[in-house]
Amino acid sequence: MPSNKRFLAPGFLNRLDQWLLIHKPETWSARTHLVLYYGGGFLLILGLLAFIFPDDPRTDSGVFNWVLFTSVITLIALVVWLIYLLRFNVFKRFGITKPLNRLKAFILYFISIGIILLISFIESGVECIKANRAFGDEEMVNDMNKMNMIITQLEYDSLNHVWGRDTFRIVDTIPAVAYTPPPPSLPPGYEEFTVDTAAVVILDSEEESQGIRLMDTATFNKSIRSGDSTQKLDDSTFIFFTCPTYIFVNNYRLEQFSSAKLYESADVYKAVVKDFKVPDKLKLNTEIEHLIAKYSDPNYRYYTSERRDYTYVMEKKYQIDKVESGLRNISVRKNFWRGSNIEIIVRVFFYITISLSLLVFIFRHSTVKTFFLTLLTACVICLLTALFIALSNSRATGLLFSMIFYFVCFLGISLMAWQTRIRSVAVGIGINLFVAMLTFMPMIIVGFAYAVYDESRDYNQVTEDNRHIWMFIAEIAGPVILLMAIPTIIHKLYRRWYALPEN
Amino acid sequence: MCLDSGNDELLREAIALSRLYRTYQPEQAELPELKLQAEALLQKLEHFTPALHLNKMLLVAEDISKTYSGSRFSLQKLNLRISTGDILGVVGENGNGKTTLLRCLAGQLALDSGALHYPQLSKADHYAIKHHIAFIPQRIPRWYGQLKDNLHFSAAIAGILGDKNRLMVDFMLERLNLTPYAELTWTQISSGYRTRFEIARILLQRPSLLILDEPLANLDINAQQTILTDLRYMAKSIYQPMGVILSSQQLHEVEKIADTVLFIKNGSCLFRTDDSVKQDSCVVEVETTISRDELFQAFAATEVSVSFNGGFYTIESTSLTVPELLSRLVNNNIPVSYFRDITHSTKRFF
Numbered sequence: 001m002p003s004n005k006r007f008l009a010p011g012f013l014n015r016l017d018q019w020l021l022i023h024k025p026e027t028w029s030a031r032t033h034l035v036l037y038y039g040g041g042f043l044l045i046l047g048l049l050a051f052i053f054p055d056d057p058r059t060d061s062g063v064f065n066w067v068l069f070t071s072v073i074t075l076i077a078l079v080v081w082l083i084y085l086l087r088f089n090v091f092k093r094f095g096i097t098k099p100l101n102r103l104k105a106f107i108l109y110f111i112s113i114g115i116i117l118l119i120s121f122i123e124s125g126v127e128c129i130k131a132n133r134a135f136g137d138e139e140m141v142n143d144m145n146k147m148n149m150i151i152t153q154l155e156y157d158s159l160n161h162v163w164g165r166d167t168f169r170i171v172d173t174i175p176a177v178a179y180t181p182p183p184p185s186l187p188p189g190y191e192e193f194t195v196d197t198a199a200v201v202i203l204d205s206e207e208e209s210q211g212i213r214l215m216d217t218a219t220f221n222k223s224i225r226s227g228d229s230t231q232k233l234d235d236s237t238f239i240f241f242t243c244p245t246y247i248f249v250n251n252y253r254l255e256q257f258s259s260a261k262l263y264e265s266a267d268v269y270k271a272v273v274k275d276f277k278v279p280d281k282l283k284l285n286t287e288i289e290h291l292i293a294k295y296s297d298p299n300y301r302y303y304t305s306e307r308r309d310y311t312y313v314m315e316k317k318y319q320i321d322k323v324e325s326g327l328r329n330i331s332v333r334k335n336f337w338r339g340s341n342i343e344i345i346v347r348v349f350f351y352i353t354i355s356l357s358l359l360v361f362i363f364r365h366s367t368v369k370t371f372f373l374t375l376l377t378a379c380v381i382c383l384l385t386a387l388f389i390a391l392s393n394s395r396a397t398g399l400l401f402s403m404i405f406y407f408v409c410f411l412g413i414s415l416m417a418w419q420t421r422i423r424s425v426a427v428g429i430g431i432n433l434f435v436a437m438l439t440f441m442p443m444i445i446v447g448f449a450y451a452v453y454d455e456s457r458d459y460n461q462v463t464e465d466n467r468h469i470w471m472f473i474a475e476i477a478g479p480v481i482l483l484m485a486i487p488t489i490i491h492k493l494y495r496r497w498y499a500l501p502e503n
Numbered sequence: 504m505c506l507d508s509g510n511d512e513l514l515r516e517a518i519a520l521s522r523l524y525r526t527y528q529p530e531q532a533e534l535p536e537l538k539l540q541a542e543a544l545l546q547k548l549e550h551f552t553p554a555l556h557l558n559k560m561l562l563v564a565e566d567i568s569k570t571y572s573g574s575r576f577s578l579q580k581l582n583l584r585i586s587t588g589d590i591l592g593v594v595g596e597n598g599n600g601k602t603t604l605l606r607c608l609a610g611q612l613a614l615d616s617g618a619l620h621y622p623q624l625s626k627a628d629h630y631a632i633k634h635h636i637a638f639i640p641q642r643i644p645r646w647y648g649q650l651k652d653n654l655h656f657s658a659a660i661a662g663i664l665g666d667k668n669r670l671m672v673d674f675m676l677e678r679l680n681l682t683p684y685a686e687l688t689w690t691q692i693s694s695g696y697r698t699r700f701e702i703a704r705i706l707l708q709r710p711s712l713l714i715l716d717e718p719l720a721n722l723d724i725n726a727q728q729t730i731l732t733d734l735r736y737m738a739k740s741i742y743q744p745m746g747v748i749l750s751s752q753q754l755h756e757v758e759k760i761a762d763t764v765l766f767i768k769n770g771s772c773l774f775r776t777d778d779s780v781k782q783d784s785c786v787v788e789v790e791t792t793i794s795r796d797e798l799f800q801a802f803a804a805t806e807v808s809v810s811f812n813g814g815f816y817t818i819e820s821t822s823l824t825v826p827e828l829l830s831r832l833v834n835n836n837i838p839v840s841y842f843r844d845i846t847h848s849t850k851r852f853f
Contacts, residue, residue, distance in 0.1 A: 021652060021655050021656060021659065022655050022659055022664060022665060022669060022773070023664050023665055023668075024659075025656055025659035025660050028656070029656070030658075066820050087647035087648055088647075088648075088656055090660045093657070093708075094630060094633040094634040095634070095658055095659075095661060096634070096660060096661060096662045097658025097660075254692040319650065330674075373778075381818060421613060422613040435789075495628070495630045496628065496629070496630070498630070499610075499611075499629035499630035499632070500611050500629050501607075501610050501611055501613040501614075501629070502612060502613065503572070503612075503613050
């Protein structure tokens, strides 16, 4: 029977602990099984608490407060794990260790730290699930469209229904009145480029004081496609009509994940204004009150405006601010773990986890003195580099080149482990910094290549490059290279250096 | 003997017998049964012929020397050889280079000159060397967690896994009489037991050479004897013999078990007990209540030289043998409370 009696540990965990101790000492010493059990259990409890905890999705998200609270717990959990982790070390005890064991150890550190860090992400996940369960994407878009249509119907008599209009003509040469000399810093060709792609608004512009406004071809084409209404007078003359505003409640974030279309003013016009019929106001009032109650942020405080115009009165009447605040809060919660937010969250999680894992890995394979001197060296190098960049007025190329230069130096110093006959602190620092930088080197190299390209190219040259693809490949390549290097060169470097005699 | 058999069944029987003996209480009158079991085990062992591993060269140090930068101290050139089964004692006053020598031999300190060879390790890097050499410093680093877990861990990282791991840990605990303390923590045991646990841990890692710096420093007289006896037994083990190097201030205890004793002074090896050079004088240590002059009168003026080191008189003679010195003391009615022949002991150099 296992003799260890851990706090709240079931029998199987004690048996697993003992089994790992006598069969897989490397795995046992990482304590990942305990982190999985206790950390996973805590995540479950925290998640359940967050679910049970009454929280209105229409109100401001409490994620910030939760993250503050859970960060403290995460920090404590990390410290406790480190205390247990540092008790046993196969490598420093000169035990039988294979190259792949180093890789296994790193992966175990990554998993353990990852689980602990997840504590800080749990609340946002729960809020996201709760908000998505309470409000569907299509439901919200449809409700918002409905609100705008109802308000338009109810306030029909008070609204301005006059359409705006602008007349445009495509020209090859910009009229003198519209000609503005390009800034002297711009390269030759700018003017011609502008002329060739320009459209000009003429005659009846209501917005431009000079009655003329330039529009480039791309914007012009887009206006034709997306304008409320366009009338073609001849091959080069168009009238763009702008629908009056029938959108009172708006939240563009909602459309991103919804299959339902978020109405614009023109859509509302077509739906209820074009063939306007006198509505059943009592029924509409009931409906709008229901929708306002459904989406109003109960904690929203009105901003007391000095305005007393019609728009203000209407906003107050239909509690537009309150509803928009509620919609904004709901959409923020719903989108925590969706779309581009996921990329950000995954990157934050991944880079914090891998950085901490690298620190732990380095500490586990280095002497205490060398580890802290490594941190000091890194700080000093950062300061000196910042000073150099500032004094030399270098751009990104200077910074990135200096990082590549440092990396090559650290690699060179690391390789001296095979030459030296004593365990030198300098070589240890070199190895540590080489290991720390390795993951990020592909990104630094790609960044440097594009920085050089950007500095050398013509700024006005429109280019389609694949830098985001290359950067993504570099992001993947870095950890892959690290994982390949750990059982090969890194294992050999640390094994050679750590066992050397001291002077 | 059981460990020497390399037979797991015999080890289990030995563990069971040891546990039974430990729990034996005279009033229960179970000793005959215990005795029978012990005899049965011994009979089984008599039929076992272990392989011989003795006298394999483990370490050859050639002209090794070490100087610390910024220090006047320097370990002078020294040669030594250690084979399996050998016990080498290193004695000397504080600050004369014992620990430096041990750390050099353990591969912890870089040498200024000379070389260390490990004939049993082919193409070994420093990591492999340190895996095969165990060094126990005078101040043993603190252990964390349950003591037994530490032992299991040490055995596991030495490649002893699974049931064999449990068996060897149990056996080592019984062998060093540590079973009652196995589930305690470091702070719950005395410094003497800490040394024993450290030895148990090191032994589970199956080193070929064990280096101990002042292992007796924290031990009472009984524990010293137990540890020294164990060390000798383990060094001479047939199944898994090892070389042992230990430093100590307990000269007589070390000399009793060591095959060779080095006396280090100011970084130089002044004397080693296996020197074939015959001593040209006899030296004895005497404790008596009489004065130096009275003691001196028992001998002729030219026969001896007498010195007092604070606790004992040291009598050195080039013309008298040890029995003759003793008979002179007896014949002159000199009250002697302590008498020791240190002619072949390093004690004569202190």
